[in-house]
Amino acid sequence: MGEAPALLVDDLQDGAHNGLELKNGICKATATVGDKTYVIGGADDGTLSIEVQIFDRNLGEWVRPTVRGTKPVSCKGLSAVALEDKILILKKGSKPDDQIWFLEVDTQYVRQQQEYLGTEVVAWSKGVVGNAEKPVVISGPSGVGKGTLIAMLMKEFPSMFGFSVSHTTRAPRGMEKDGVHYHFTEKSIMEKEIEEGKFLEFASVHGNLYGTSVEAVELVADAGKRCILDIDVQGARSVRASSLEAIFIFVCPPSMEELEKRLRDRGTETEEQILKRLRNAEAEIEQGKSSHIFDFILYNDKLVESYEKLKKLLGLDDFVTTTKSGHGEIDLPIDHSVSKIDNKIIINRISSGEKESKNLIILDVSSLKGGAPGRTRGLNFQAIGSFSNGLTEIEGLS
């Protein structure tokens, strides 16, 4: 049995299942999903992270769960709304991009983690307003031209794409910079971080460990960019099975002879490494073509033509540069009440002194995408304001 938090069991049994509690400077919200009541909160000094405890009503016991994903930092107050398999958390007095969070309690990811760890698991993911384009996973054998094609894409569309910087235990090549091409790390450190759940996927490739950290993907999403992942077939399979919805592209060489020529001409590997990469290439190509992981196979024969094909796959062939529309920011009132009608969360400002502020915010949670341990996208909102001239303004943002 776990240690009881400040909120009393009696409070829960009296029916305070969904709502806000303030005790001794500690802000807590509670939400009930199934037989469990989740007590979510932290100190209001903006430094500590928000913690979770569970009261299992069947067992009559407190449980402290294993927490996956990045925890949100504490804030001035919380509201919690139970959805089917997750809890929507509204953080009061936080920055616009830090106000909406989800605590997953019974999603596929949480159930997988529960099975794997044999403990109660919850997982955080930050809510992102709007529908950022799906991330792009690019795989293919060493030397096929993945890096070259990605570099061309990033050069032509710098504000649209962001590269997910992987961790690796292999040594840097001459021109490679730590934190730009890879986060170069040590095996023991990376293994510890994998244990701690910091990686979305990882794999042993050509004798070294490679992995995509949750943070690497989050950083790109937070910059409002479309994430590109250069990962091997095993990694692509893991991502396919994860909550990250992506487009999967496998890059194939025109022939094994040409692949060998490119690898040798690149001149970055020893003879032994080249032979190992060529041996692995056959199996990778076999899996890439037959495994149903990939949505598209791109033959990289003539570079310029292949690049045009890649742009077409990503819907960029007749792309005209336009100014990026804003993400839309919610002005979440500190004092508010929250209710839920079907897939709509209604946030109502309590006693608004400001004449021209939005009194009602409607959050649509009907088409959420992605989820823990990264980001939950697809949140849409409408802000509705009443003005002193009697007009009502409706602002739809996504």
Ligand SMILES: Nc1nc2c(ncn2[C@@H]2O[C@H](COP(=O)(O)OP(=O)(O)O)[C@@H](O)[C@H]2O)c(=O)[nH]1
């Ligand atoms: N699973 C996984 N594979 C990765 C990751 N980063 C790179 N790789 C793959 O590791 C392999 C070797 O990469 P690298 O050492 O840069 O050599 P290169 O492919 O010859 O340029 C390639 O197939 C990459 O796609 C990662 O984060 N996860």
Ligand SMILES: Nc1ncnc2c1ncn2[C@@H]1O[C@H](COP(=O)(O)OP(=O)(O)O)[C@@H](O)[C@H]1O
């Ligand atoms: N279509 C192509 N035709 C000829 N050479 C290519 C082509 N694409 C890439 N290359 C060259 O092949 C080498 C390997 O490309 P690289 O992008 O490093 O591969 P990867 O990232 O898949 O290991 C580089 O020297 C690159 O300039």
